[in-house]
Amino acid sequence: MATIEEVLTPVRTLWKFDYGTHNKALRDLYEVAKKEQWNAATDVPWDREIDTSGDILDPRQDMFQDFDFVKALPDDQRTELSVRRAAWTLSQFLHGEQGALLCCGQLVEVVPDIDGKLYAATQVVDEARHVEVFYRYIQRLDRVYPIDPNLQAVINAILQADLWQMKCVGMQVIVEGLAMGSFKIMKEGTRDELLRKIVELTAMDEARHVSYGLIYMKDELPRMPDPDRERVEDFALMAVQTMVNSGRGSGGQSSQAALFADLDIDMAAAVTEVQEKMADPEFRAQRPNAFRDYVIPQLLRLGIISDRTAPQYREMGFEV
Amino acid sequence: MRQFSVDESLCIGCGLCHERAPDNVEIPPGAAAARVTLQPRTDEEEEACEEAADYCPTGGIHEVSGDMSASTPDDEKSLAENLDAAAS
Numbered sequence: 001m002a003t004i005e006e007v008l009t010p011v012r013t014l015w016k017f018d019y020g021t022h023n024k025a026l027r028d029l030y031e032v033a034k035k036e037q038w039n040a041a042t043d044v045p046w047d048r049e050i051d052t053s054g055d056i057l058d059p060r061q062d063m064f065q066d067f068d069f070v071k072a073l074p075d076d077q078r079t080e081l082s083v084r085r086a087a088w089t090l091s092q093f094l095h096g097e098q099g100a101l102l103c104c105g106q107l108v109e110v111v112p113d114i115d116g117k118l119y120a121a122t123q124v125v126d127e128a129r130h131v132e133v134f135y136r137y138i139q140r141l142d143r144v145y146p147i148d149p150n151l152q153a154v155i156n157a158i159l160q161a162d163l164w165q166m167k168c169v170g171m172q173v174i175v176e177g178l179a180m181g182s183f184k185i186m187k188e189g190t191r192d193e194l195l196r197k198i199v200e201l202t203a204m205d206e207a208r209h210v211s212y213g214l215i216y217m218k219d220e221l222p223r224m225p226d227p228d229r230e231r232v233e234d235f236a237l238m239a240v241q242t243m244v245n246s247g248r249g250s251g252g253q254s255s256q257a258a259l260f261a262d263l264d265i266d267m268a269a270a271v272t273e274v275q276e277k278m279a280d281p282e283f284r285a286q287r288p289n290a291f292r293d294y295v296i297p298q299l300l301r302l303g304i305i306s307d308r309t310a311p312q313y314r315e316m317g318f319e320v
Numbered sequence: 321m322r323q324f325s326v327d328e329s330l331c332i333g334c335g336l337c338h339e340r341a342p343d344n345v346e347i348p349p350g351a352a353a354a355r356v357t358l359q360p361r362t363d364e365e366e367e368a369c370e371e372a373a374d375y376c377p378t379g380g381i382h383e384v385s386g387d388m389s390a391s392t393p394d395d396e397k398s399l400a401e402n403l404d405a406a407a408s
Contacts, residue, residue, distance in 0.1 A: 028340070
């Protein structure tokens, strides 16, 4: 994996010389963010050993455990796969946190008012802390796996978006909402106390990040000219489609190939089984789904899922 | 006056709702989710609860139809008991 990649972005940086508060809800959130800072080096019980004897991920979240090709593995290999699978999943959150760090740095520049800039600055620090904490945990667990290409495509699209409202919806509502919901699921299901503490702390930060997107976009979207608002709707649809399809076997599964190295797995049969199961609505419905529970409802509340785009969300299986 | 409730299955206990509506929404000690402990009695409280609902990151606070006031004394009692327990 290349350790550095370049993305060219059309950022239109805005100074703001009116330093007064114009959005009280955002300013209040900024005050909360200052109070709720924590230190990844000292507020996490790093002296605890990682418990790999049980489920690191919530069994409902780690769909691999239900697959025949996994059930057929000897116990030691199944445990090894479980650890690798957890490291792969957490690696995606690690990369996502770096993506959020980059996007939020842009938000400081591109949002048009001082309340939004000040809050975004606190989020930059939050994201730095998340990068630190997940990297440290993954190193102890296994190793950092490469970013899923679909996740990277969505984050690059957010970084390259020309409208700041696209960045705000893409990162704050969709990506952060997905992370917040996923961490809630992870907290409820992990048997590892160290990971539970990490995702508990991180989810509190993610909640503020989503709230920022809701506060900003509730006022902003109705003010936008129709063509621009439609572009935001289309952008949100693209982001959701890309990430949902990734989870259903397009790109996402192939990027997990490294997990299977040295294990007695028939790769062709495994890929077929993954794709068949993930295409099955009943199989998917049995699992917690952060998109369904936390992202789609917020897009609906903001009016970003319109009559024009709703059919494509229904095609993905969402009730909109 | 409008009435509100928290869907505890969605709530992650971030406490942002309490920041917005401190007189009406609490996370009782030891609880994982927020609760509407007192339905709004004034326009200011109603506005605060509406903000808490609009900006709840989980979408877990909803306006409810019907009179929820009957549940309010129990909720208040429960909160008071929890606070007492925490204090002791």
